[in-house]
Amino acid sequence: MAQYFEIKAVNPGYLLFYRMGDFYELFFEDAEVASAALGIVLTKRGTHLGQPIGMCGVPIHAANDYLNKLIKLGHRVAICEQMEDPAEAKKRGSKSVVKRDVVRLVTPGTLTEDDHLDARSSNYLAALSMVRHGETDFALAWADISTGETFVADLTAAELADEMARIDPAELLLTDATRALLTERHLYPPAWLPIATIIETVDSEVAMPLLRQAFAADLFDPTSLSRASRAALGALVGYVGESQKGRRAPLRPPVTEATGTTMAIDAATRSSLEILQTQRGQSKGSLRHAIDLTVTAPGARLLASRLAAPLRDSKAINRRLDAVSRLVDDTLLRARLRTDLKAAPDLARALSRLALERGGPRDLACAGEAIAAALDLAEQLGRQPDLPENLQKLTATLAAAPRDLATELAAALDDDLPLLSRDGGFVRPAYDGRLDEERALGSETRAVVAALQARLMDETDMRSLKIKHNGVLGFFVEVPAAHGAKLLEAPFRETFIHRQTLANCMRFTTTELAELEGRIAQAHGAALDIELSIFTRLREAVLAQTLGLQALADALAELDVTAALAEVSATRAYCRPQVDDSLAFAIMGGRHPVVELMVKTEGQSFVANHADLSGSEGEGGGSLWLVTGPNMGGKSTFLRQNALIAILAQMGCYVPAESAHIGVVDRLFSRVGASDDIAHGRSTFMVEMVETAAILNRATRRSLVVLDEIGRGTATFDGLSIAWAAVEALHETTGCRALFATHFHELTSLAKTLSRVSNVTMKVREWEGEVVFLHEVGPGAADRSYGIQVARLAGLPDPVIARAKQVLDVLEQRSVGTASSKDKASVLDDLPLFAHRPAPAEKAKDVVHEALDTIRPDEMTPREAIEALYHLKKIRDDARRN
Ligand SMILES: Nc1ncnc2c1ncn2[C@@H]1O[C@H](COP(=O)(O)OP(=O)(O)OP(=O)(O)O)[C@@H](O)[C@H]1O
Numbered sequence: 038m039a040q041y042f043e044i045k046a047v048n049p050g051y052l053l054f055y056r057m058g059d060f061y062e063l064f065f066e067d068a069e070v071a072s073a074a075l076g077i078v079l080t081k082r083g084t085h086l087g088q089p090i091g092m093c094g095v096p097i098h099a100a101n102d103y104l105n106k107l108i109k110l111g112h113r114v115a116i117c118e119q120m121e122d123p124a125e126a127k128k129r130g131s132k133s134v135v136k137r138d139v140v141r142l143v144t145p146g147t148l149t150e151d152d153h154l155d156a157r158s159s160n161y162l163a164a165l166s167m168v169r170h171g172e173t174d175f176a177l178a179w180a181d182i183s184t185g186e187t188f189v190a191d192l193t194a195a196e197l198a199d200e201m202a203r204i205d206p207a208e209l210l211l212t213d214a215t216r217a218l219l220t221e222r223h224l225y226p227p228a229w230l231p232i233a234t235i236i237e238t239v240d241s242e243v244a245m246p247l248l249r250q251a252f253a254a255d256l257f258d259p260t261s262l263s264r265a266s267r268a269a270l271g272a273l274v275g276y277v278g279e280s281q282k283g284r285r286a287p288l289r290p291p292v293t294e295a296t297g298t299t300m301a302i303d304a305a306t307r308s309s310l311e312i313l314q315t316q317r318g319q320s321k322g323s324l325r326h327a328i329d330l331t332v333t334a335p336g337a338r339l340l341a342s343r344l345a346a347p348l349r350d351s352k353a354i355n356r357r358l359d360a361v362s363r364l365v366d367d368t369l370l371r372a373r374l375r376t377d378l379k380a381a382p383d384l385a386r387a388l389s390r391l392a393l394e395r396g397g398p399r400d401l402a403c404a405g406e407a408i409a410a411a412l413d414l415a416e417q418l419g420r421q422p423d424l425p426e427n428l429q430k431l432t433a434t435l436a437a438a439p440r441d442l443a444t445e446l447a448a449a450l451d452d453d454l455p456l457l458s459r460d461g462g463f464v465r466p467a468y469d470g471r472l473d474e475e476r477a478l479g480s481e482t483r484a485v486v487a488a489l490q491a492r493l494m495d496e497t498d499m500r501s502l503k504i505k506h507n508g509v510l511g512f513f514v515e516v517p518a519a520h521g522a523k524l525l526e527a528p529f530r531e532t533f534i535h536r537q538t539l540a541n542c543m544r545f546t547t548t549e550l551a552e553l554e555g556r557i558a559q560a561h562g563a564a565l566d567i568e569l570s571i572f573t574r575l576r577e578a579v580l581a582q583t584l585g586l587q588a589l590a591d592a593l594a595e596l597d598v599t600a601a602l603a604e605v606s607a608t609r610a611y612c613r614p615q616v617d618d619s620l621a622f623a624i625m626g627g628r629h630p631v632v633e634l635m636v637k638t639e640g641q642s643f644v645a646n647h648a649d650l651s652g653s654e655g656e657g658g659g660s661l662w663l664v665t666g667p668n669m670g671g672k673s674t675f676l677r678q679n680a681l682i683a684i685l686a687q688m689g690c691y692v693p694a695e696s697a698h699i700g701v702v703d704r705l706f707s708r709v710g711a712s713d714d715i716a717h718g719r720s721t722f723m724v725e726m727v728e729t730a731a732i733l734n735r736a737t738r739r740s741l742v743v744l745d746e747i748g749r750g751t752a753t754f755d756g757l758s759i760a761w762a763a764v765e766a767l768h769e770t771t772g773c774r775a776l777f778a779t780h781f782h783e784l785t786s787l788a789k790t791l792s793r794v795s796n797v798t799m800k801v802r803e804w805e806g807e808v809v810f811l812h813e814v815g816p817g818a819a820d821r822s823y824g825i826q827v828a829r830l831a832g833l834p835d836p837v838i839a840r841a842k843q844v845l846d847v848l849e850q851r852s853v854g855t856a857s858s859k860d861k862a863s864v865l866d867d868l869p870l871f872a873h874r875p876a877p878a879e880k881a882k883d884v885v886h887e888a889l890d891t892i893r894p895d896e897m898t899p900r901e902a903i904e905a906l907y908h909l910k911k912i913r914d915d916a917r918r919n
Pocket of ligand 1: 632670671
């Protein structure tokens, strides 16, 4: 156990997968944790300090699945391999221990295998640094080591949370000091807890040699970065190097992200707009799910990162729109490109695996296929006249794909490829003369075995004699038990050497068979050696072109995204938005990209609505629309659709509208409903106020603000006053473009005093006492709330509805002109009592219990668990509210 303790001591915080023969074994506490997490048997083996040692194991062939499960549950694993053949160790003495060492640390941010990764999502590892010199500067570095993409950005404390929400890393490295400071300043959100890995140092001086080693000097100069950025990047590179134990991850020269190039969208806005996932954490129902028509996994990853970071530079946005527009107009070209793109595999991830010595023959083939696809696509595009700038650049990158390498790979690799190079069988016949010779020898010996079997049959006069092979005995002669005795006697016993007696048969070997065995093994070994050397040569040839191939992978992903956005735009009647640097926001006939699809599947049509929040510097900024209307009338949908249209336009996509003119939005804020923040002990109202404060403090004239029912979480007059003051501040101080939905009808009088405030309402019609939602936005303010009608639709028991109507009638009739609560109280005192007891209400569905039934605590990661808790609380709150 001494070796185990030594290795365990240098890898604290990791479950140690300790290789013993065909198993990875876990001991002590690790065994208890893993057996509980994986549902495998916990056994005992020997004792330590008088106590039995707990042990559990996973077989090598299934280790990946178990590893995957552990990582998903938030554990970190150190893989410890045998570094020599046990036979070698025996040579040093019968008691000597096989050499072992940790070859890799597996953590959520350092995954490279396909089985562990979602093909259509990036998997970022991020490192945060903090430098103090009077001010506190922060920097964030992040990389996806499965593709090599690397980024770094200098940030202020206030920008940190937004940037983290955009990147959404699987793991965040930071020091304890940084964590403590951020916690103290309330800048450490609960979402970071499950992904944080505390590291000892993040230091710009320590970083320098690491950075020089990781990136080629001609491609990247670390001194060009700030101290904070160097420190963050150094910590990242150091952690990646440590986790890969000497193998060099193919990190690309870091892209320095200047803040201010992308639309700032904070975590609450991302969540409320359901950009990449719904508030319940699902992909279905999100904006990304609705518009992702990419045909490759790298395309899907790029689409997600573009959606997460719409641009601010109108020129860059229009260049993207030009490219999309070209493919919208040319249906045939778009269809052809999309068909060819389907043949392009995930090159970036294959390259990363090859560089980390985890790649196999299929990864090599992947490089060849990607090159071939790129050349086909370049040819298609090359024939087109008047390509816009972005498509021209893509075509040039695709056309530069190394054709020779693809030809070589296609010639060398067989059609049907094994996953691993280990056992050979992947080089195409006729590629290498020597390999063909060794293989022929192998198959010839099979013929020799057949001939030998025939001869031995004749010599022994036994028709049932067979030559067989198994892993234990190698080649052997097998005869039925009844004939075995004959071979044990003269003259046969000279030739046949007894090896085994089973119930039905006896097994023998002969000198000739042993020699033959040697020859076959030799031929197989020689063939395997040749195949492995071919693999190494091809791998080096591919890796020598890493930079060019990574650029090729980028170009393929970008073409996929461009064609996919064109497909969405063309098939769903989206229009090209006019994007410029004005303060316009005029959406004619706008639709919600996700709700529209949902409504359509239900066989209904979506009602398009206009929104015009345009303004100008001269007028004091953009306009603010106050949206009133009943619950279920479509307010939230209208609000969100305009925010989503801004995102789509600025990521370079057409938008669901008849026409759209958008002056670039620098920050987008959306608060549609708020939830409690249990981790910080803040109530719904407190969260709402903190978020409103963030908007009022951070929104600029260029921002787009979408607010739904601010102030609803408190007493009516308090809520109304806060909402009133917020509208005034947005109009007078910020001057941003804003949509403000409210149930406080009193607010609508602001339109009389504030020049850029307009009232709109969601239209409804009453028909035979029922309310019909038209989902149409029209000028004016709602005259009433239709709350009781909506309550009836929601299934409130009839007696309660009837009683509510009575109360409302009395209140409406008698309270005209009465403002004080004392008067209202006397009105209520006069209400007639129920003439009869209300019918017992149907037992209400207990939604919280139902949701609890669907939860499987043992299958959840800590992160999923905290999300589930939030979800439960939300259901409970919703249920109380309704
Ligand atoms: N423009 C539209 N066309 C067709 N259906 C719509 C439209 N807008 C909304 N709907 C439908 O109405 C439902 C309710 O809309 P929404 O949630 O926006 O209402 P709301 O006024 O915000 O209600 P609440 O105040 O209760 O949140 C949507 O789920 C959708 O099915």
